[in-house]
Amino acid sequence: MAEKLNAVRARLRDFFMKRINPIFQCPYVLIAPAVILCITFSVIPTIMSIRNSFFRTDYVMGVDKFVGLSNYDSIFSDPNFLQVFGNTLIFTAVTVLFALPLAVLVAVFLNKNTAIHNFTQSVIFTPYIISWVSIAALWMFLMDPQFGILNLVLGYFGIEPLMWMLSEKTALASIIIVSIWKSLGYNVMIVTSGLQSIPNEIYEAARLDKSNKVRTFFKITVPMLSPTFVFLVTTTIISTFSTYDLIKLMTQGGPRNSSNLMVYWIYQTGYLEFNVGKAMAGGVILLLFIGVISIANFTMMNKRVHYK
Amino acid sequence: MEKKKLTPKRVVGIVLTAVVIVLLLVAYIFPVFYMISTSLKTMYEVNLSPPSLLPETPQWQNYADAWKKMDFFHYLVNSIVVSVCTIIGQFFVCVPCAYAFAKKEFRFKKILNGLVLFDLIVPAQIIFLSIYLIESKLGWIDTYQGLIVPFIYSAFSIFFMLQTFKTLPDDVIDAAKLDRCSEFQIIADIVVPMAKPTIITTVLFTFVYKWNDYFWTSILTTTDLVRTLPMAIQNLMPVGNAANEWHTIMAGNLMLFAPMFILYLFAVKNIKRMFAYGGIK
Numbered sequence: 001m002a003e004k005l006n007a008v009r010a011r012l013r014d015f016f017m018k019r020i021n022p023i024f025q026c027p028y029v030l031i032a033p034a035v036i037l038c039i040t041f042s043v044i045p046t047i048m049s050i051r052n053s054f055f056r057t058d059y060v061m062g063v064d065k066f067v068g069l070s071n072y073d074s075i076f077s078d079p080n081f082l083q084v085f086g087n088t089l090i091f092t093a094v095t096v097l098f099a100l101p102l103a104v105l106v107a108v109f110l111n112k113n114t115a116i117h118n119f120t121q122s123v124i125f126t127p128y129i130i131s132w133v134s135i136a137a138l139w140m141f142l143m144d145p146q147f148g149i150l151n152l153v154l155g156y157f158g159i160e161p162l163m164w165m166l167s168e169k170t171a172l173a174s175i176i177i178v179s180i181w182k183s184l185g186y187n188v189m190i191v192t193s194g195l196q197s198i199p200n201e202i203y204e205a206a207r208l209d210k211s212n213k214v215r216t217f218f219k220i221t222v223p224m225l226s227p228t229f230v231f232l233v234t235t236t237i238i239s240t241f242s243t244y245d246l247i248k249l250m251t252q253g254g255p256r257n258s259s260n261l262m263v264y265w266i267y268q269t270g271y272l273e274f275n276v277g278k279a280m281a282g283g284v285i286l287l288l289f290i291g292v293i294s295i296a297n298f299t300m301m302n303k304r305v306h307y308k
Numbered sequence: 309m310e311k312k313k314l315t316p317k318r319v320v321g322i323v324l325t326a327v328v329i330v331l332l333l334v335a336y337i338f339p340v341f342y343m344i345s346t347s348l349k350t351m352y353e354v355n356l357s358p359p360s361l362l363p364e365t366p367q368w369q370n371y372a373d374a375w376k377k378m379d380f381f382h383y384l385v386n387s388i389v390v391s392v393c394t395i396i397g398q399f400f401v402c403v404p405c406a407y408a409f410a411k412k413e414f415r416f417k418k419i420l421n422g423l424v425l426f427d428l429i430v431p432a433q434i435i436f437l438s439i440y441l442i443e444s445k446l447g448w449i450d451t452y453q454g455l456i457v458p459f460i461y462s463a464f465s466i467f468f469m470l471q472t473f474k475t476l477p478d479d480v481i482d483a484a485k486l487d488r489c490s491e492f493q494i495i496a497d498i499v500v501p502m503a504k505p506t507i508i509t510t511v512l513f514t515f516v517y518k519w520n521d522y523f524w525t526s527i528l529t530t531t532d533l534v535r536t537l538p539m540a541i542q543n544l545m546p547v548g549n550a551a552n553e554w555h556t557i558m559a560g561n562l563m564l565f566a567p568m569f570i571l572y573l574f575a576v577k578n579i580k581r582m583f584a585y586g587g588i589k
Contacts, residue, residue: 037461045438131520
């Protein structure tokens, strides 16, 4: 009985090795599923976005007509779009100019291997792995104009209570604060790993040359960190350009468009108002922007950035 | 090493560091503490002005209320189905793909490799409208496959595994081939065990990403049928200026938050490592 079973098993194995295994030895078979999925859900959508930005498409009426650049015309003459575009640039600029230096500062202070330093690092990293929904709910509560604790704290410092995301003036700022709060721990971690990769001998040499701390920081730490900066700037820009969750959850772009950002605008225009061509034109402009920034960053990285 | 003297300069340094640490801890621990305290308050206490720090008596039934109100179990099942299926799918699609690019030579390898890493350059959020249109043509809106299949392919997972697979020694794989090991056995018995830390890291990353995902769930679903937990919290959230039951929202929020937090406690190092690479997404 056992012998028979073994014989069957051996024959099965033989069949498998001869007929089926060669198929999977072919590298194209191994990569095929990934390639097919990539084409269906990344390449084709990108091409579709570009194509549809030159078309007027109406799925209800069955219209699909080439209209040249008229979608682009219509977004650039739309004050709403221009405001959204401006908001996105402000959001990006403030985040890059404020959040990254803050991260460097915190990282320099926390760059010591003691329990309390590591604990603090882990604590500030935590929000990064929490869903935007939790973060938004928590901050909407903290920023509640009537019952929120933030206004109470401001009151102690003699500052008038703010309307936070309910006022045109502070809505975008509220979004920026929450977004910086969430990503600080991540940025600090990246800067810390950059700091730790700087060889100690360089600092020793600087010390022997009697360089002071500030000078050492600007002449050694900053240049040696430049690859880290490039990485952080690129990822920050890409993530600020694709911010959606916070806007949708906290302000829906309002009040009066004051906190609306590009991806949410695409959602409003294409998904809620069915103006697909116009939304896609906005998307293509965003794509171009991200492309230009990636390329610019890449060339900068090759030219100026310090390598070991 | 000699012990450094406490010069005034060093004292200033220590004080400054202490101030920074205290400020950071307050800014990050206080909101969470306040969230926990609110989740145990009564409706009356929540709407007190100025608010109290701690509830008079902890209202544990807030959690049961939130559970019922959110229909927590329904969304929990969806969250588990979507994230587990995505992880399994990614395993079968991305591991062989990364293995082929790392260890095999074939024509058009460079072009195909560039193609597979396409997602790293074009953030999917920007082309979501086209993905939505494709899914509605396929009839995948409001289905599990709609939330799973597009995410089985992940440029990041492939990229991350590819880097590790490249460092595996060729001799072991060649020896296995001489021993008449099938391609399946090479992947399952040699490549995967040798790259175990990377595989675990990728699985964790995908899990965190899918568990937290709000964007795609909100785009690719129109009813509650297959929606995941983040959507349940959103359903609780206030619209405009309405009177809010913050205690219920915070209780629900903590229930969404808890699994990630426990995972984080157990795998801080792994999670930090994967995000160091994953920043691209």
